[in-house]
Amino acid sequence: MPSDPNRPGVTLTREGTHFTVFSRHATHVDLCLYAPSDPSRETARIRMTRGESDLWQAFVPKARAGQLYGYRAHGPWMPGSALRYNPNKLLLDPYALAIVGKPDGSTGMLGTGGTTHFPGAFDNGAEALKSAVVDTYYNWRKDAPPRIPWQDTVLxxxxxxxxxxxxxxxxxxxxxxxxxxxxxxxxxxxxxxxxxxxxxxxxxxxxxxxxxxxxxxxxxxxxxxxxxxxxxxxxxxxxxxxxxxxxxxxxxxxxxxxxxxxxxxxxxxxxxxxxxxxxxxLFRGLDDRMYYRHTFDEHGSNYINITGCGxxxxxxxxxxxxxxxxxxxxxxxxxxxxxxxxxxxxxxxxxxxxxxxxxxxxxxxxxxxxxxxxxxxxxxxxxxxxxxxxxxxxxxxxxxxxxxxxxxxxxxxxxxxxxxxxxxxxxxxxxxxxxxxxxxxxxxxxxxxxxxxxxxxxxxxxxxxxxxxxxxxxxxxxxxxxxxxxxxxxxxxxxxxxxxxxxxxxxxxxxxxxxxxxxxxxxxxxxxxxxxxxxxxxxxxxxxxxxxxxxxxxxxxxxxxxxxxxxxxxxxxxRRTQFFSGQTDPATGIADVTWLEGDASLLCHEEWHDPKRSFFGALLDGQPPVLLLFNRGDLPQTFELPGTNATVWSLIFDTSLVTGFLPPDSRLIEGSVSFQIKASSIACLRLKRGPALANAHC
Known part of the structure; x- marks a missing residue:
């Protein structure tokens, strides 16, 4: 991959590694290299060059995958202006492809001296997290992303x-x-x-x-x-x-x-x-003002905490x-x-x-x-x-x-x-x-x-x-x-x-x-x-x-x-992809959804808003139509199944049953008869044959 000074992050080349990091308000930025075999040991410190778009760059000959590194950013310590530069703190590369180490939360990671808001004097280079140069080559041959449509997705x-x-x-x-x-x-x-x-x-x-x-x-x-x-x-x-x-x-x-x-x-x-x-x-030390949201007033700057995380x-x-x-x-x-x-x-x-x-x-x-x-x-x-x-x-x-x-x-x-x-x-x-x-x-x-x-x-x-x-x-x-x-x-x-x-x-x-x-x-x-x-x-x-x-x-x-x-x-x-419209399908003679009362009549507006209502039915058009019966109440409810004497329904599942599901067509319900839906349950019936709805009205 050719070296690109306008590309933040790390670029590996045959000759070495190119490092690029953004900071608009820093006065100097140092690239610090650490030994892969001993992450606490700094092996080199290189002053970076500011390029266009506030990108700081350095090229290190012969640097290879596995090289550990970090940045030290120099600049003003002006918390009231959202500028918190502290070269005593080793900073991660925001574009690091891998990170080595696990900081213990010690005060050496802190950028301030407590309530005084003075830069922490402790140099944490030895213990800080390190960014790592990574060889990105990988053989993706035969990888086949499934590309599943939303309507078929189950997260x-x-x-x-x-x-x-x-x-x-x-x-x-x-x-x-x-x-x-x-x-x-x-x-x-x-x-x-x-x-x-x-x-x-x-x-x-x-x-x-x-x-x-x-x-x-x-x-x-x-x-x-x-x-x-x-x-x-x-x-x-x-x-x-x-x-x-x-x-x-x-x-x-x-x-x-x-x-x-x-x-x-x-x-x-x-x-x-x-x-x-x-x-x-990382962000605080590289350019606090550019990376974080702040409020500015006569008292200075404050972080905007709309995340609950500071x-x-x-x-x-x-x-x-x-x-x-x-x-x-x-x-x-x-x-x-x-x-x-x-x-x-x-x-x-x-x-x-x-x-x-x-x-x-x-x-x-x-x-x-x-x-x-x-x-x-x-x-x-x-x-x-x-x-x-x-x-x-x-x-x-x-x-x-x-x-x-x-x-x-x-x-x-x-x-x-x-x-x-x-x-x-x-x-x-x-x-x-x-x-x-x-x-x-x-x-x-x-x-x-x-x-x-x-x-x-x-x-x-x-x-x-x-x-x-x-x-x-x-x-x-x-x-x-x-x-x-x-x-x-x-x-x-x-x-x-x-x-x-x-x-x-x-x-x-x-x-x-x-x-x-x-x-x-x-x-x-x-x-x-x-x-x-x-x-x-x-x-x-x-x-x-x-x-x-x-x-x-x-x-x-x-x-x-x-x-x-x-x-x-x-x-x-x-797995519908469209909202229900209430339109009737000429092929089946029923609407895409029909809301039903327990006596198979239509469930009307004022009945929906009855605070005591705990059960209803939903007839969904399709091939074949499906009837869902809901009962959140504490008592069983009786539903008159829609249709005629020629209608046959097959019970698919009933959540009141321990197994929930029945074997296919093991329970067929013929004719316009009553079905009892137990408390705290849903039942699902599939139309086997005959008309699904006959003269339903409010």
Whole structure:
């Protein structure tokens, strides 16, 4: 690859290595080289040359892959003007492809002397993290990205380490690693489950918070990024930086071979440097003013904390926007990932006035990018502390959005909340009220019930309150509005009635997810009955509380999950790409959706808003038509099945049954007869023959 002085990062050539880093306000920048065999030993220090576009450059003859390096930036110490230069701190390359080391959170990483705001005098070069030069060559031959359409996508969120850390069929040395995730025992399980796309919790290099280390905990989830190009080194089975990058590529290639997409959960909204009391690792020391969002007033500058993490990356400045886009393209073109889920995406989509803007610099750049506009893009459509922080439905195409309204509405319905039925019906129909107003497609909504952030599915029906004592914050952390139920007993129980109700509710929740319009999203382990013992904020629990326990499994729930995913895949009317319109199909004589009362009459407007309403039917047109019956109440309800004496329905599944599913056509219901739907249940019937609807009216 030829040397390019206008390309930030590292370029390997036959003659040596070219280093380029951005800093607008530095007066000098030094490139520091360290010995790969002894990362604490500095072997050379080279004064870099400022080039165009504030890019500092240095060429090192004979420098090869494996070379460790960092930067020292000289300049003014003027915190009130958002300038915090401190040459005593070794800085990471924002474009580093691999990072070596694991800082212990000591004060040597801090850029200030405490409340005095004077530059820390301690030189941390020996102990600091080091960037590594990487040989990027890789043989991608025969790699075949699945390129799964949105309507066929089933997302499955997992943690690279936690998913295989206790897997008995993965070799011990590979457990918790990229290689472990691509092991045949894992891919076989995932394929049999039926999911199509793995959404990996953050794999960018991240840092553990000092306050967690002091409590013997770590930032397990990884939403504390310090390397936008580097795979997290602790998830690799090999210490060599180049081998680590290749192991990640091997993982992607192996998952692709199994037909699975790889979606990365990415954190471009903040970094692990935190506020002014945090460590100086990269952006703060290179150019605090250009990389972070600040407020400026008569008292000086302050970090804008709209992420809850102390800082917000300024994606509206040209160098930062370029870095984010370069990072995204790198993961697509060089690492072959299939898409991204953006943490606190509203922060990344803010303009230079710090306001959310659907036409912001970042969103406009992605929309026209020939690479990024073609991959899966998922927004977490909120941040915090601003009037415009909640933006569900506010992102432009081609974005999809995690639909928090879906999660809350479906939870409220199955928790038995009065007045929740009409809202529930909107959500299972694709949330047209949220996405349709600006011509967004029905598949804009990512429907989810649980995720890493909150209760597991089992805990959602086992705990009325959170139990986060293990986090060491006196149970103050975590969301209090969970819309969860305990089914009469808080936590574990041996009461068979409680256990049966919890199992039924889990089946009903999952069946709702798989029969809703939109893209379904499953939290890893929910299909097995995974519990976090009521902890709804296990971000710091790198232990058995968060890891998948492969020695325990609710086999009935696992079987139901496989079957309900397979059913969705087999029926086009459960994978709609358009919102319902109410239009009648001339071929079948029925509308694309018909809402039914228990006597098979049409469910009319005022009945939807009856606060006591707990049951209804939905007849979906298709080949063949399908009838869904919902009953969130505590008592069974009787439905008169639509049709005539010539109509025959076949019961597909009933979540009141332990197995959920019946053998095909094992229960045929002939004629216009009554069907009893049990409490807290969904039943699904397929039209076998005859008319599906006869003279239904309000």
């Amino acid at each position: 499955y969120e997992l943690h690279v380490k936690g998913f295989t850390q206790n897997h008995p069929d993965v070799p011990k040395k590979l457990r918790g690693t990229y290689a472990g995730l691509a092991h045949p025992a894992v891919t076989s399980y995932l394929k049999k489950l039926g999911v199509t796309s793995l959404q990996l919790l953050p794999v960018h290099q991240h840092l553990d918070d000092q306050f967690l280390l002091e409590k013997g905990l770590t930032n397990y989830w990884g939403y504390n990024t310090i390397g936008f190009f580097a795979p997290h080194n602790e998830y690799a089975s090999n210490a060599d930086p180049t081998v680590q990058v290749r192991e990640f590529k091997d993982m992607v290639k192996g998952l692709h071979a199994a037909g699975l997409e790889v979606i990365l959960d990415v954190v471009y909204n903040h970094t692990a440097e935190g506020d002014e009391r945090g460590p100086t690792l 800082n917000a990356v300024d994606s509206a400045t040209p160098p930062t926007l370029r870095l984010i886009l370069d990072s995204l393209r790198y993961w697509v073109t060089e690492m072959h990932v299939d898409g991204f889920r953006f943490d606190l995406a509203v922060t990344v989509a803010r303009d230079h006035h710090d306001n959310y803007d659907a036409n912001s610099q970042f969103l406009a750049a992605v929309a026209q990018d020939p690479v990024l506009s073609q991959v899966k893009l998922i927004a977490e459509p909120w941040d915090i502390f601003r009037m415009d922080s909640y933006q569900v439905g506010g992102f432009p195409e081609p974005w999809r959005e995690l639909n928090g309204k879906y999660r809350d509405s479906v939870r409220r319905f199955w928790a038995g909340d009065e007045g929740s039925t009409a809202e529930f019906a909107k959500r299972i129909c694709g949330s047209q009220d949220v996405f349709g107003w600006n011509q967004r497609p029905a598949l804009s909504t990512i429907n989810f019930l649980t995720s890493h952030d909150g209760f597991t599915l089992l805990d959602l029906v086992s705990y009325a309150s959170k139990h986060n004592e293990a986090n060491g914050e006196d149970n103050r952390d975590g969301d209090n509005a969970n819309h969860s139920v305990s089914c009469g007993v808080e936590g574990p129980t041996q009461d068979p009635r409680v256990l049966n109700l919890r199992a039924r509710l889990r089946r009903s929740l999952l069946a709702t997810l798989m029969t809703s319009v939109g893209v379904p999203f499953i939290n890893a382990g929910d299909e097995r009955g995974r519990t976090q013992k009521g902890n709804n904020n296990a971000y710091c629990q790198d232990n058995e509380l968060s890891w998948i326990d492969w020695s325990q499994c609710d086999e009935e729930m696992l079987d139901f999950t496989r079957r309900i995913i397979a059913l969705r895949k087999s029926m086009a009317n459960l």
